[in-house]
Amino acid sequence: MTFATDQQLNHDSLSRTSRAVLAIRTAVFDQWEHEVRARVEGAAQLLRPILINTMPAFYDNLAESLTPDYPRANATSNTNVAGVHGNERARTTTYSAAQVIHEYQILKEVLFRVASQSGIAFQASESQVIEVSINLAMRDAVREFSHMHEGLRHRLAATLTHDMRTPLSVVLNGSRLIEKTTSLDHAQMAASKIRDQAARLSEMITSLVDALTYDQADHLTLAPSTFDMHALALEVKDQYSDAYTGGFEVIGTPVTGFWDRDLIRRALENLANNAVKYGDGGCVRITVKEYRERMMLGVHNSGIAIPVDMQSRLFDYLRRGPTGGVQGWGIGLPYAKNVAESHGGSIAVDSSKESGTTFVIDIPVDCKPFIRS
Template sequence: MTDKIIGLANADPEQLSDLTRAVLALRPKVVDAWKSNVQFELGRADELEPPILENTMPSFHDSLALLLTPAFHGRGEVDIAVVAAEHGGERARLTRYDTTTLIHELQIFRRVFFQALHDQDVQLTPVQSNAIHVSIDSAIRDSANAFAGVQAALREQFAAAMVHDLRTPLANAHLAAELILRAATLPQAQGLARRVLQNTARIETMARELLDNLLFVGGEGLPLRIEQFDMAALATETVEHAATFHGIDIRLEAVAAVGHWCRGSMQRALENLVSNAIKHGEPAALVQLWVEKTASRIKVSLHNEGKPIPIEDTESLFQMYHRAEAARSESIGWGVGLPFVRQVAESHGGSVLVSSTSEGGTTFSIDMPLDARPFVDAPMVG
């Protein structure tokens, strides 16, 4: 008789109830019947290799059996949750299942499990039977949640990798269009080159904002990688990027400012501020970028001319997927640029300041410490 737990619990068979040992003895019968039924009823299961199909189901069976020994009931519940979550995660990573298929195969397990008990005349009390049903219901929820979580993470990784890989050929296409525009003599060729430039700039902006959007999924904080660098050098790169992708010249005034920050997130924050200035500023007006510092803090500011932002609308600029009426435009975007800028600033122990008047134009400033290392793990409101 198979009376040894092969699940997570390290239990001596002598400590197990007769009922638990009786259910453990049914493991081969239950698992084999489950595999046959799943392959017959679920098309996507039929393509799986036997070890992948079986997965953690023997351990799941044993964890259910453990519920029938009062001293191990609590341990069985914990093991069921762990096994179910791992099952759901592996189904997301290793199969072409969808959520419906995952739930269906666990429902099949319930049916096969109780059928085997009936066939072998293993009698459960109503309380014991209900405990098994409740645990299977919990396992279905835990598996489905893990499955959804892994699938979401895989989609995010794919999208991030795809966007990252697209940016290099996109930059090359943009540069090629610039060369065509300079060399072309036919007005029609020049017009086509300008359209290419406009569209590559729009695609690049959307790709960058998509990367920012991925960081907000699930309300998680930014994964900062703090390193030492000169913010003036990063500002110079931002100006060059704007000239390449957006065809605008930004006046830069920057003092050398070496500090500890996350270079990647700061770069995207500055690019978002530039994109925002292009979308909502006067088309032909001067855009300016400043880098200033004191003994312990740094301020990076981007200024553009254009319609002022009413002070009562300022906060709405930083809300996810929301734009104030004064900031609305027909430009394409995900509505996460300025919220991302704020989160970058606050993740570094700083803040974003906005000054906007009809006479002085609009200035966004990131004001933060020269050394952000003490603030990396500080709690923030999501």
């Protein structure tokens, strides 16, 4: 089973090298996890689902791109998955940009090492694809990592200028009163107010520092329970089957985890609605997969591709570009993104003329450690 973001089913067209790279995936990630925890500062404390992030999808994209005729020139073609990796690193870890880069460098080292140990001899052109893929992934990941932190800094500045204005004013006025008064009672009263407001400022600063390492501003409140994601996908399929003539299918395996069922269902329905609305009338496919304590929930449709320059903005803007004469993403994609991130994960998009469009919610199988009140 491939975890590539295009969620294609036909692996027979992949080259021998692509299939060989997919076959060593587990060995690569065994070594990658071990080395990242040992060599990247702060990685040793990360739970596995957070450490793994969207790396398996990137890895399988890379494997696909090693097939010369495959519609993916490198692992970042047609998808924002590397940028999503950087965004999630900014939201869920205390990493710096250098640590994000180091992870990709280790992945390249481990891939070449395990491939050599497994008897895989890359041609010069294949090695070049791997080099380019890793370099582009580092660029995309660091760019989105920086954008995420830039957004946090803007919110920090807004909070500093607004919320802290009142206690600072009390402190300044109190200090002026103490400076001028000859009354001990007035001075003690002013000092008490200064102490109280200073304590408020201290709490605010602590909260703001926490916000710099994790974005809690827009997270949803979760009511998690245990359920099978594949069974939920079948329910959504049945919901659409009678009304949509193009057909719905669900593939994959049962994955039982701990999530908010209502939120996930609404997010899945939003993605299904978009697949029907923006597809070409063909079959809509929902895929459920699990790998290394991460669950991937994909919704695929055929039809006109989403331009690459729009993919990074789909989840932040309310309108899609004029492709196919259809307007209006509405709030479906921003909502699905919020659901994914509230579960400690991400959502990525992969879209091309040849492969169609796939949105992938990629979240921990057990979201309990990542729930915030």
